[in-house]
Amino acid sequence: MNNRVQPSRQDRAISVLGGPSTVIDMGGLRIVADPTFDGPGAQGYLTKLTGPAASASDVGAVDAVLVSHDLHPDNLDTSGRAFALAAPVVLTGPVTAGRLGSPAIGLPTWGTHRLPRPDGEGELRVTAVPAVHGPEDGARDADGHVNCEVTGFVLSGRGLPTVYVSGDNASVRVVAEISRRIGRVDVAVLFMGAARVAAKEQGRPLTLTSERGSAAAAVLGPAMVIPAHCDGWAHFSEGHAEITRAFGEAGLSDVLADPEHGEWIPLPR
Template identity: 65%
Template sequence: MTHTGLSRQECAVTVLGGPTAVIDLAGLRIVSDPTFDEPGPQGYLTKTAGPACDENALGPVDLVLVSHDLHPDNLDGRGRTLAEAAPLVLTGPQSAARIGAPARGLVPWARHSVPRRDGDGDLTVMAVPAVHGPEDGERDANGDINCEVTGFVLSGDGIPTVYVSGDNASIRTVAEVSRRVPDIQVALLHAGAARVATKFEGRPLSMDSRRTAAAAAVLGVGIVIPAHYDGWTHFSEGRDELEVAFHEAGLSSVLRASAHGSWVHLRP
């Protein structure tokens, strides 16, 4: 892990490890699903690798996106501290109630405007649904499978529209997002085929590699940045499986599985 500052970019994404990504867009520094704890056991999950840089390297953070707060592979202790210190956290309503200020809960398809730092109005953040397990999984009292999970679509004038899937395992949900937001150009997709033996007969809680490639095809995006595929023992598929799946689907040209901490630029 390095303490070197992560330089600001005009329009780019870097995955730091696990689900954690930094999105520099519209002059804003956005962090999704912050996890910065050291490797080791975290309840029934085990972290095997830390992020490419720690939170001190990020500088001021303008916005934190939290897909869900109940699982430490998406929000851990140090990630929570970073989120609580940010000016704004966007997440689902149940997660927002647990996180507290400065979290704001958004139901699916709700929008929140964030003033841009590049002087071009607002960045629009739309919450979108996610299904954290198989379609036929048992639903809780709120209608969620496993727990409430929220994805996001970031958009604004003159910038690419970016979809952040969160821990979604459902191609049907990806198709619904694509129908409602047909102009998505970049997808940050949580992959890894996360499996927990005691949940849903060990079936994937996030997209496996083939479904990640299928999601890319459904969305029709030019850039796919995978996250959530390494650093934890319950992630059952990694970069190699992703590269094979995209190759077999004829979509290798859109996959950007770069080394953690390296930037993927979203403009040609």
């Protein structure tokens, strides 16, 4: 059986394509988080090292796109933006939605959008959750956000695992707040490449480090953690080796699921 991403859908599975781009098949729906389909090369002040493990045509038709934020090309590049705006709906934060325009819907923090499920089991709920894109004491923009508005997402529905997609979050405090508000998380897709840009926040991490990622996993208690946004760009200071080591030192190796990009990871039932 082909275990690579292609237009035919899985029952319930996730595949990371590289960078933040993640395909989620649940309840008969296909959802893509933070699509980035451009090839390698300079993207403004950032440098992309490798392209995605699957193309937009490999992914095929989708039911919704989740955009954590639109201002940084490592989370939404030119091809990814075109892909997102061609989707039936884009779910993101209110400020980001205002910039993207239709079909983007701006979800306030803790707001929920419901997607009808083709499997006949009701709805898939997509809840917007907070994220802090840098140190807790970082400089705030005009909207009160560190770096910029960033939105995480929690996907849930009857008979489905609850999936958390962190977006570019660097704060374990925020993860603890999500755990208190949402309750049990079965699967966590954590962006934990310890992104650093010398000109921002004295070079301090703008996303989860591997150690903070293992701490976030300890707080959430999921059955599975899937690393994302930890390779493919020059500004990531940590990668798969550091993540594996941190989860091992925390005694959490058994929850880490980290196959090759573009391969499906079956979700727990």
